[in-house]
Amino acid sequence: MTSSIHPTVRLTKHQRLKGIWNKRTYSIVKLLGEGARGSIYLATVGQKQVALKISQDSSVIAAEVNVLKALKKVQGMPLGPLLLDVDDATINHSQKHAFYVMEFIDGVPLGDWIQSHGLSWLFPISSQLLTQLKQLHELGYIFGDLKPDNILIDKQTKRARLVDVGGVTQRGRAIREYTTWFDRGYWKMGDRRAEPQYDLFAYAVCMLSMDPHIKIHKPGQKDIIKLTQQATNLKPLHSVIYKALKGQYLSAHDMKKDIEQVNSRQARVQKQRSPKKRKNKRTPSPWPEVIGISSILSIHLVLFYFFIM
Amino acid sequence: MKAGTIRQILLITDGCSNQGEDPIQVSEMISQKGIAVNVIGVLDDDQTEEPVGLSEVNDIAKAGNGISRIVYADVLSETVQTVTRQAMTQTIQGFVSKELKEIFGKETDEEDLPPETRGEVQRVVEDLGESVDLQVLILVDTSASMQHKMEGVKDAIDDFILSLQARTGNHHYSIFQFPARNQIVKELLPWTNDGKRVAKVFPKLAAGGITPTGAALKQVVRSFQEVPALEEWREESDDIIDSSYGSSY
Numbered sequence A: 001m002t003s004s005i006h007p008t009v010r011l012t013k014h015q016r017l018k019g020i021w022n023k024r025t026y027s028i029v030k031l032l033g034e035g036a037r038g039s040i041y042l043a044t045v046g047q048k049q050v051a052l053k054i055s056q057d058s059s060v061i062a063a064e065v066n067v068l069k070a071l072k073k074v075q076g077m078p079l080g081p082l083l084l085d086v087d088d089a090t091i092n093h094s095q096k097h098a099f100y101v102m103e104f105i106d107g108v109p110l111g112d113w114i115q116s117h118g119l120s121w122l123f124p125i126s127s128q129l130l131t132q133l134k135q136l137h138e139l140g141y142i143f144g145d146l147k148p149d150n151i152l153i154d155k156q157t158k159r160a161r162l163v164d165v166g167g168v169t170q171r172g173r174a175i176r177e178y179t180t181w182f183d184r185g186y187w188k189m190g191d192r193r194a195e196p197q198y199d200l201f202a203y204a205v206c207m208l209s210m211d212p213h214i215k216i217h218k219p220g221q222k223d224i225i226k227l228t229q230q231a232t233n234l235k236p237l238h239s240v241i242y243k244a245l246k247g248q249y250l251s252a253h254d255m256k257k258d259i260e261q262v263n264s265r266q267a268r269v270q271k272q273r274s275p276k277k278r279k280n281k282r283t284p285s286p287w288p289e290v291i292g293i294s295s296i297l298s299i300h301l302v303l304f305y306f307f308i309m
Numbered sequence B: 001m002k003a004g005t006i007r008q009i010l011l012i013t014d015g016c017s018n019q020g021e022d023p024i025q026v027s028e029m030i031s032q033k034g035i036a037v038n039v040i041g042v043l044d045d046d047q048t049e050e051p052v053g054l055s056e057v058n059d060i061a062k063a064g065n066g067i068s069r070i071v072y073a074d075v076l077s078e079t080v081q082t083v084t085r086q087a088m089t090q091t092i093q094g095f096v097s098k099e100l101k102e103i104f105g106k107e108t109d110e111e112d113l114p115p116e117t118r119g120e121v122q123r124v125v126e127d128l129g130e131s132v133d134l135q136v137l138i139l140v141d142t143s144a145s146m147q148h149k150m151e152g153v154k155d156a157i158d159d160f161i162l163s164l165q166a167r168t169g170n171h172h173y174s175i176f177q178f179p180a181r182n183q184i185v186k187e188l189l190p191w192t193n194d195g196k197r198v199a200k201v202f203p204k205l206a207a208g209g210i211t212p213t214g215a216a217l218k219q220v221v222r223s224f225q226e227v228p229a230l231e232e233w234r235e236e237s238d239d240i241i242d243s244s245y246g247s248s249y
């Protein structure tokens, strides 16, 4: 029985880790992050880069491995990083620690990506994520700890990937791990029981936090609906965000459909408003740039139009 | 498969005891009854390092087979969850590893099992953690120096109840303060599983001067006998989880 205060395991660059059971050797490159439940390192095995999670608390490793194994059963688009190895290693000739190895996702967290590439990326990213969430939910799991830091945009494929499965919870149980600002319980908008609406609430807050007017981490603000009104750059998405915050989307698919509808409506309007601009503009992504700073004006006009109706 | 009951005391304090019995000894005694003692030490915002008095926090939890954390008031909510969950898992693991030894022989420790088997064990531990009945007695230090931290404590307890309610298993909680006027401990909320009752309790909190931690612990432990709708409390039994579970393993 351990009552360890800190589950982190310190490893140094070039340190080698040899698995006791599967005998594979990993070479540590650098620390990727340290959480409440362990540390993640970038490591190499042969020429291949991998992410290695190690913890003093072997039950953390066992629990996350169980989740990653369950997610592996889905065909097609991967949900979460692929699990590559599970083992124990003796560190510094003394302590034995459990670790697991997964695919390294060379990506940029959602917040950084949006900041450098523009809010319009929220459309393709949301579609991808909500598709993944839908699959996850259909498997009987809820992601739980959904937040911008756990959404990485792969630099190569430019597609969204979910990392950190520490919060993944079987549907109907109590959410295992969450982050205050993305938890509907904190905002008094619902309980902490794992159901699709829990993730969709968290994703709505993720979207909100992409608006530069929103400081989600400020303590004391308690009304998320009021807060949403300040997210003026996200105006076209407000109706979707409200619905998700209120738990009115029963499935990720419904939310995805609504977001796509907003996107195509915006695209249509933009087409009508600036036919010239459209001609010489060739966006590589199939999603038109709609809520970039340049088009804010047109969005306001559209909204005005809708309200008059 | 029938899961049993897990009993915990959660002590929230900001300093060392200065009166009466040795809390570490009392805590050890309590743990022998199958009740874990968890302790959260709350730092002042301007405290940059752990004051000497707070080291007692870790010692009490250690003696009480529980978990301890020393934190600032603003992360109290998450800490209460983590501490409770970890202590619960630890208790269940202790039970499961006893079972494992019976199945695999004396020498088996969970860590010696191959990762595959460990995954299975983890699943069992999690299933139990979700479904066992949980009884948490919250003991709040209301001495003068805690006064300005009460808002944080209230929020943390509120939030904690929300997490308790999300579980599949039953739960009961009660709240005590110490010290109180003319007595060492005072019951603020008797055992309940009603989440709405916390709000009404807290305005009543008043702060006193001394910190008789040991004596307070000793007194509150008796109230585990008053948890409603449970089989008779057996003084001699220290089974934490119904042993009938073992047969269905």
Ligand SMILES: Nc1ncnc2c1ncn2[C@@H]1O[C@H](COP(=O)(O)OP(=O)(O)OP(=O)(O)O)[C@@H](O)[C@H]1O
Pocket (backbone or CB within 6 Å): A032, A033, A034, A035, A036, A037, A038, A039, A040, A051, A081, A102, A103, A104, A105, A106, A107, A149, A150, A152, A163, A164, A166
């Ligand atoms: N497979 C992976 N590939 C690349 N980066 C990863 C991978 N898994 C996690 N990361 C990154 O490692 C960092 C730390 O991960 P992790 O989520 O375990 O810790 P945390 O989020 O800091 O804290 P906590 O464990 O409390 O959630 C995160 O920034 C995450 O983006």
